[in-house]
Amino acid sequence: MAVAEPIYHPGNKNPAMTRVLHTGDTHIGYQQYHSPERRADFLAAFEQVVDDAVEMDVDAVVHAGDLFHDRRPDLPDLMGTLSALRDLNAADIPFLAVVGNHESTRGGQWLDLFERLGLATRLGDDPVAVDAVAFYGLDHVPESRRDDLDYDYTLPADSDLDTEPTHSVLVGHGLFTPFAHANWETETVLEESTVEFDAVLLGDNHAPGIERVDDVWVTYCGSTERASASEEDDRGYNVVGFDADDPGPAGVDIRRRSLSDVTREFGFVTADLEPGEGADRVREKVGQHDLDDAVVIVEITGDGEPVTPGGIESFALDNGALIARVTDRREIETETELSVSFADPDAAVDERIEEVGLSEAALDIDEAVRSPDIADSNLRETVKSRLKDQIENDPAALAPPESDDSDASESAAESDSESDDTTASDAAADAADDDADDTADTADTADGETAPDDTATADSTDDEDTTDDESTADDEGDTVEGELSTMEDFL
Numbered sequence: 001m002a003v004a005e006p007i008y009h010p011g012n013k014n015p016a017m018t019r020v021l022h023t024g025d026t027h028i029g030y031q032q033y034h035s036p037e038r039r040a041d042f043l044a045a046f047e048q049v050v051d052d053a054v055e056m057d058v059d060a061v062v063h064a065g066d067l068f069h070d071r072r073p074d075l076p077d078l079m080g081t082l083s084a085l086r087d088l089n090a091a092d093i094p095f096l097a098v099v100g101n102h103e104s105t106r107g108g109q110w111l112d113l114f115e116r117l118g119l120a121t122r123l124g125d126d127p128v129a130v131d132a133v134a135f136y137g138l139d140h141v142p143e144s145r146r147d148d149l150d151y152d153y154t155l156p157a158d159s160d161l162d163t164e165p166t167h168s169v170l171v172g173h174g175l176f177t178p179f180a181h182a183n184w185e186t187e188t189v190l191e192e193s194t195v196e197f198d199a200v201l202l203g204d205n206h207a208p209g210i211e212r213v214d215d216v217w218v219t220y221c222g223s224t225e226r227a228s229a230s231e232e233d234d235r236g237y238n239v240v241g242f243d244a245d246d247p248g249p250a251g252v253d254i255r256r257r258s259l260s261d262v263t264r265e266f267g268f269v270t271a272d273l274e275p276g277e278g279a280d281r282v283r284e285k286v287g288q289h290d291l292d293d294a295v296v297i298v299e300i301t302g303d304g305e306p307v308t309p310g311g312i313e314s315f316a317l318d319n320g321a322l323i324a325r326v327t328d329r330r331e332i333e334t335e336t337e338l339s340v341s342f343a344d345p346d347a348a349v350d351e352r353i354e355e356v357g358l359s360e361a362a363l364d365i366d367e368a369v370r371s372p373d374i375a376d377s378n379l380r381e382t383v384k385s386r387l388k389d390q391i392e393n394d395p396a397a398l399a400p401p402e403s404d405d406s407d408a409s410e411s412a413a414e415s416d417s418e419s420d421d422t423t424a425s426d427a428a429a430d431a432a433d434d435d436a437d438d439t440a441d442t443a444d445t446a447d448g449e450t451a452p453d454d455t456a457t458a459d460s461t462d463d464e465d466t467t468d469d470e471s472t473a474d475d476e477g478d479t480v481e482g483e484l485s486t487m488e489d490f491l
């Protein structure tokens with residue numbers, strides 16, 4: 001299994017080896033901490049991955065979902081993405097992808113548009129060949145709808161493939177066993193699949209990892225920029241080799257390549273205060289880090305004097321930090337059971353809204369209200385036109401969705417919900433009845449009180465799928481630490 005030389009070295013190309021770059025959870029368009037710079041970082045990380053793919057001359061880029069942070073990417077992010085996909089296309093490197101929970105839309109997917117433009121291939125039930133490797137896709141499917149899945153993949157013999165593949169690969173998006181926060185049984189998928197897979201390349205869990213289920217390799221590539229402060233480890237991607245001379249799982253080689261040189265610098269500072277210590281000690285700890293253009297995440301624990309988080313944040317910013325977030329764990333521990341991350345209030349709101357469970361229309365209203373891109377003066381008109389559009393073109397968006405599925409692995413910073421909330425839908429419908437005052441009322445409610453309280457109580461039965469917030473924050477706690485460069489490091 002072990003190969004002496006890293007297989008991604010240019011010029012070290014074994015002609016029998018098909019190599020693909022496995023990435024995912026790119027979250028382009030995520031304006032983390034309300035920071036335009038952070039937003040640009042997510043696109044830049046994707047551009048870097050594409051540059052690496054071209055430089056390595058891989059045989060394909062496989063994207064395991066959540067290319068975009070939400071279903072409504074803005075034009076600059078779309079244009080940047082298109083430009084990167086064009087670069088791949090110019091290098092004759094196919095882009096094979098599935099749809100993640102963040103970007104999933106009710107109508108067509110962005111991926112379908114890219115496919116129409118000849119820049120991507122959406123993986124599905126039919127095999128897509130890269131050399132002698134057959135790739136299949138499994139989009140994210142809400143938990144409540146998974147019982148209906150038949151995993152009926154087209155056998156190579158019944159497909160358009162010219163030759164019998166040496167390897168079969170499933171690319172999927174979801175929280176699969178045996179990884180943390182799993183709610184999707186990998187064994188079931190493998191057993192029920194009509195095709196015998198050698199490897200499963202996954203997205204959704206932002207923590208990278210490799211496991212074996214029976215003989216089959218199962219791996220997460222991890223996110224390419226930190227989508228939450230819980231993602232402390234280096235970001236990166238996988239390079240997966242398939243040896244045509246060695247069919248089956250034995251001929252699969254998975255390696256990890258770090259993006260730590262190019263991702264935004266994060267400084268994780270823990271100030272564990274002794275009695276009598278205070279802000280001076282916290283500043284001292286913060287000052288030990290390279291703050292230049294970094295995102296600085298400070299946690300205060302222990303005892304000591306009261307510390308004003310704002311003062312520490314100013315100190316970090318004055319010393320060159322791009323973003324500083326200070327959480328005083330001592331306060332949180334004593335205050336309440338609340339486990340939201342106060343390091344990012346917007347993320348806390350996202351998390352709360354995810355728990356509440358809103359219709360697509362209500363989520364759109366929330367998005368409009370909180371979006372920094374929509375001026376207050378335009379809000380009323382924006383909400384009104386979006387709702388009008390949905391009533392005319394997509395009435396289903398106003399109806400209670402059939403199901404719910406909260407994604408626990410995804411950090412507090414991520415918001416998405418397919419859950420069901422009648423009250424919110426009603427509110428949306430009210431707002432939509434062409435009465436500008438109603439519309440404004442809905443917007444005002446969402447604005448003032450973060451998640452509207454009256455909707456928060458609407459559907460407590462939806463909690464069955466939500467994992468404890470605290471464990472969400474610890475998402476990456478039980479994964480591999482440090483530099484990962486070979487498959488052996490994962491085992």
Ligand SMILES: [Mn+2]
Pocket residue numbers: 025027066100102204205206410
């Ligand atoms: Mn994701």
